[in-house]
Amino acid sequence: MRWVLWIFLALTVVGGGAILFLEPAMAAIACPSCMGFERVDENVYVDRVMPADKRIEVAAHLRKSSSAVEMFFGSLTTHPMIFACSTEECYQSLGGKAARGAAFGATAIRLSPRGLDNAIAKHELAHIEFHARLGMWTTMRRLPTWFDEGMAVLVSEDPRFVGSPMPSDMSGPQVRQLISLRQWLAAANAPGRGPYAPAYREVKAWYDRVGHAGLLNFIEKLRDGQSFEDALKAMDQTSRAPCENRETFALKFHPT
Numbered sequence: 001m002r003w004v005l006w007i008f009l010a011l012t013v014v015g016g017g018a019i020l021f022l023e024p025a026m027a028a029i030a031c032p033s034c035m036g037f038e039r040v041d042e043n044v045y046v047d048r049v050m051p052a053d054k055r056i057e058v059a060a061h062l063r064k065s066s067s068a069v070e071m072f073f074g075s076l077t078t079h080p081m082i083f084a085c086s087t088e089e090c091y092q093s094l095g096g097k098a099a100r101g102a103a104f105g106a107t108a109i110r111l112s113p114r115g116l117d118n119a120i121a122k123h124e125l126a127h128i129e130f131h132a133r134l135g136m137w138t139t140m141r142r143l144p145t146w147f148d149e150g151m152a153v154l155v156s157e158d159p160r161f162v163g164s165p166m167p168s169d170m171s172g173p174q175v176r177q178l179i180s181l182r183q184w185l186a187a188a189n190a191p192g193r194g195p196y197a198p199a200y201r202e203v204k205a206w207y208d209r210v211g212h213a214g215l216l217n218f219i220e221k222l223r224d225g226q227s228f229e230d231a232l233k234a235m236d237q238t239s240r241a242p243c244e245n246r247e248t249f250a251l252k253f254h255p256t
Contacts, residue, residue: 044081061121065122077129106136133223146202147202149184169192175187
């Protein structure tokens with residue numbers, strides 16, 4: 001849908017031929033070079049000052065991260081543009097702040113210098129793929145933020161959040177109250193480890209019960225209009241996928 005972005009940008013032309021960019025990330029999607037980015041791999045762009053050895057490392061990390069997300073979901077339905085920054089100035093030019101990375105719908109990802117590793121890339125790519133499969137309307141209207149974030153941690157296996165519970169962690173019932181992004185951000189910015197670890201445990205416990213097939217069916221039920229709670233319960237009430245298939249998937253997803 002790049003042409004839609006070009007039309008939008010054309011409508012924002014002001015005197016002297018300059019373009020008023022209402023969203024820096026949108027400007028980068030429409031014209032990466034205009035925002036100081038250079039292509040280093042398929043759909044991967046880095047800032048011009050990133051050293052050559054770092055470019056090679058980042059491209060390799062992103063290929064590995066993309067493969068892990070593809071293995072988890074079974075396939076990839078989208079191939080977002082990825083903007084990787086080696087400086088905070090670059091990240092801020094895309095509208096970035098404290099977060100290590102951010103996903104924009106099913107279109108693009110921005111990564112800060114603090115987010116150029118497999119865990120952060122997998123987290124954001126998981127958001128992109130999950131949202132693309134659900135559709136943006138379903139994502140915005142039916143998907144609670146706690147489940148969205150817990151799923152991203154499940155896929156990314158971020159070592160900050162997949163370890164043992166800590167005394168300061170929120171409880172399962174508490175984290176399930178974080179429905180909106182506003183509620184999630186308030187909890188994430190509070191002192192302590194935040195809601196990511198308990199959200200991960202809630203999603204992982206559910207995923208361990210329903211398996212990969214259950215996740216795909218859950219996505220279809222949400223797309224078909226079921227409420228989140230009804231779709232979640234429906235998957236819990238169905239039998240798990242055959243054990244041999246689940247074991248094969250686990251071996252593929254966790255190679256030795």
